[in-house]
Amino acid sequence: MIDSKEKIAKILFASCALISIIITLSILIFMIVLGLPLFKQDHLFSVWSEQWIPHQGMYGILPMIAGTLWIAFPATALSFPLSLGTSFVMIGLGNRRIRQSLYVLIRFMTGIPTIIYGFVGIFLLVPLIRESLGGAGMCVLAAVIVLSVMISPAMILFFSDALASVNPHYVKTARALGATRVQCLMYVLVPESIGGIISGFILAFGRAIGDTLIALMLAGNAIQIPWNVLDPARTMTAHIALVNAADFDSLAFRSIFACGITLYLLTAIATLFVRYLVQIKEFKSE
Amino acid sequence: MREMLEKAVIIFSWAMTILLVIIVATFLGYLLMKGIPSIGSELIFGSTAPLEAIRMKARVFDGLFPAIVGTVYLVILSTGMAIPIGICSGIYLAEYASPGIKHLSGLTFDILAGVPSIVIGLFGFCGAVFLHHHFYHEFGPCLLISAISLAILVLPYIVKSTQTSLESLPPFIRKTGIALGANKLQNLIYILIPQAMPCLISGIILAIGRCAEDTAVILLTGAVATAGIPSSLLSQYEALPFYIYYISNQYTNQSELNSGYGACLILLGICVVLFILTFGIQKQLNYRMLYRR
Numbered sequence: 036m037i038d039s040k041e042k043i044a045k046i047l048f049a050s051c052a053l054i055s056i057i058i059t060l061s062i063l064i065f066m067i068v069l070g071l072p073l074f075k076q077d078h079l080f081s082v083w084s085e086q087w088i089p090h091q092g093m094y095g096i097l098p099m100i101a102g103t104l105w106i107a108f109p110a111t112a113l114s115f116p117l118s119l120g121t122s123f124v125m126i127g128l129g130n131r132r133i134r135q136s137l138y139v140l141i142r143f144m145t146g147i148p149t150i151i152y153g154f155v156g157i158f159l160l161v162p163l164i165r166e167s168l169g170g171a172g173m174c175v176l177a178a179v180i181v182l183s184v185m186i187s188p189a190m191i192l193f194f195s196d197a198l199a200s201v202n203p204h205y206v207k208t209a210r211a212l213g214a215t216r217v218q219c220l221m222y223v224l225v226p227e228s229i230g231g232i233i234s235g236f237i238l239a240f241g242r243a244i245g246d247t248l249i250a251l252m253l254a255g256n257a258i259q260i261p262w263n264v265l266d267p268a269r270t271m272t273a274h275i276a277l278v279n280a281a282d283f284d285s286l287a288f289r290s291i292f293a294c295g296i297t298l299y300l301l302t303a304i305a306t307l308f309v310r311y312l313v314q315i316k317e318f319k320s321e
Numbered sequence: 322m323r324e325m326l327e328k329a330v331i332i333f334s335w336a337m338t339i340l341l342v343i344i345v346a347t348f349l350g351y352l353l354m355k356g357i358p359s360i361g362s363e364l365i366f367g368s369t370a371p372l373e374a375i376r377m378k379a380r381v382f383d384g385l386f387p388a389i390v391g392t393v394y395l396v397i398l399s400t401g402m403a404i405p406i407g408i409c410s411g412i413y414l415a416e417y418a419s420p421g422i423k424h425l426s427g428l429t430f431d432i433l434a435g436v437p438s439i440v441i442g443l444f445g446f447c448g449a450v451f452l453h454h455h456f457y458h459e460f461g462p463c464l465l466i467s468a469i470s471l472a473i474l475v476l477p478y479i480v481k482s483t484q485t486s487l488e489s490l491p492p493f494i495r496k497t498g499i500a501l502g503a504n505k506l507q508n509l510i511y512i513l514i515p516q517a518m519p520c521l522i523s524g525i526i527l528a529i530g531r532c533a534e535d536t537a538v539i540l541l542t543g544a545v546a547t548a549g550i551p552s553s554l555l556s557q558y559e560a561l562p563f564y565i566y567y568i569s570n571q572y573t574n575q576s577e578l579n580s581g582y583g584a585c586l587i588l589l590g591i592c593v594v595l596f597i598l599t600f601g602i603q604k605q606l607n608y609r610m611l612y613r614r
Contacts, residue, residue: 041506051409059433120337146596148534150562151585217327245437247537272439302435
């Protein structure tokens with residue numbers, strides 16, 4: 036009796052796991068199947084390398100890729116010093132009370148919905164940029180600033196987790212030898228957790244690439260390669276969000292799948308690379 | 322030279338921390354300043370009597386009530402799907418799976434967790450269009466499709482939090498039940514799961530938060546600006562985050578804009594409540610484990 040219960044439970048758990056894994060894989064397969072026509076008609080590379088000129092039949096997603104990189108990379112780079120400094124204070128430099136209240140604040144920030152960052156960005160930052168720097172206001176710069184604030188709490192948590200996972204014996208030894216807090220941080224914690232800091236940066240970059248709402252609301256969505264921070268741009272995510280269901284079989288619509296596949300691959304590569312870094316670390320510590 | 326560098330690091334770190342605090346304070350201050358005046362029963366129920374609206378007797382036309390109800394439906398449906406499947410998968414991976422399967426599934430769930438939510442939304446959208454073309458022409462983007470897509474979005478988080486919470490239990494807890502004669506399933510149900518409960522629950526609350534706040538998925542899968550309270554799983558619906566998005570680029574007058582700020586505050590309020598719940602549960606666990614130095 037008990038045996039059969041065990042078996043049923045095991046089958047139940049296993050089938051749930053199977054369903055979860057199938058769902059994950061089906062998303063990639065679905066995207067490839069629907070995007071396939073793009074790749075068949077000699078479009079394999081032109082999709083990624085062409086401009087977007089509909090009346091010449093060119094539906095390349097190059098401007099969207101450029102827009103994504105123009106927004107995601109500066110945002111991550113801008114967020115990096117902010118996050119690193121804050122995580123230093125949170126792990127090493129502040130006293131107990133400051134560290135705890137910072138931790139609460141950062142955890143709270145991760146819970147703020149993206150849409151609210153976007154909303155405040157539109158009505159607070161965009162007019163500011165329009166009046167002080169000129170242009171329409173909806174531009175790469177606005178999206179970069181808001182996005183960098185949006186991803187910083189996640190980046191801070193990645194960094195502080197990495198710093199906090201350094202073997203406590205090392206820290207105690209350093210402190211016993213007379214190292215100050217900042218010395219302990221600079222010569223023990225940071226060198227020991229450099230891998231974790233790199234992973235944190237990559238994960239945050241992945242989030243910046245994957246974010247839809249901030250770019251959609253703040254970057255202006257013009258299909259062109261931006262040359263200036265005050266130019267509008269459209270990211271791949273925003274391109275998908277602006278889908279028009281009326282023409283399901285057109286090439287313009289197919290370009291959405293090209294964006295979807297590119298995003299999937301980019302984030303999957305980032306994930307794989309981070310896992311690889313973690314494995315190296317585990318291998319070393321063994 | 323070294324001392325200079327050390328001083329520079331200290332100054333840099335504190336400057337960045339203060340900058341971050343100032344940014345957050347400006348952000349929240351601005352939102353509160355603009356939003357608080359519009360908070361009131363007007364904002365939620367418009368000109369309809371609140372009691373009538375809550376009992377679904379009268380439709381609310383100029384308030385946020387339908388959007389709030391839509392968001393609640395969405396959260397209940399999507400977590401209702403994701404939680405049982407996610408927790409069972411997590412249990413399987415933590416307790417039964419071989420190392421090879423663990424590795425493979427860890428990989429797939431990591432990838433799924435990293436996929437942008439808009440891509441999941443696109444998946445749901447295509448599913449709806451596919452069903453519309455091939456099976457049932459009344460079918461289109463709707464509450465059900467959104468709920469399924471959101472469930473897919475939060476599934477990896479639930480699986481991973483379940484798996485880690487079980488795997489991080491100390492070995493002696495695992496052995497005690499077995500030593501006293503419990504079999505594997507009894508050990509799991511009576512000892513391991515209750516012990517892992519706080520972690521499990523905080524994972525679930527995080528998933529609820531994501532369902533409530535995500536906009537990219539519902540943007541593609543059936544949220545619309547005016548739909549009223551959804552009458553069935555196959556009807557379109559309103560939701561708070563979508564309403565905020567809609568107002569931000571379609572508002573026509575000041576009072577609509579004010580209701581946008583109000584909606585932001587309500588959504589933020591929901592997230593604050595969820596945050597306090599998770600934090601209360603996790604505080605004892607995580608802070609001591611990670612940040613005790």
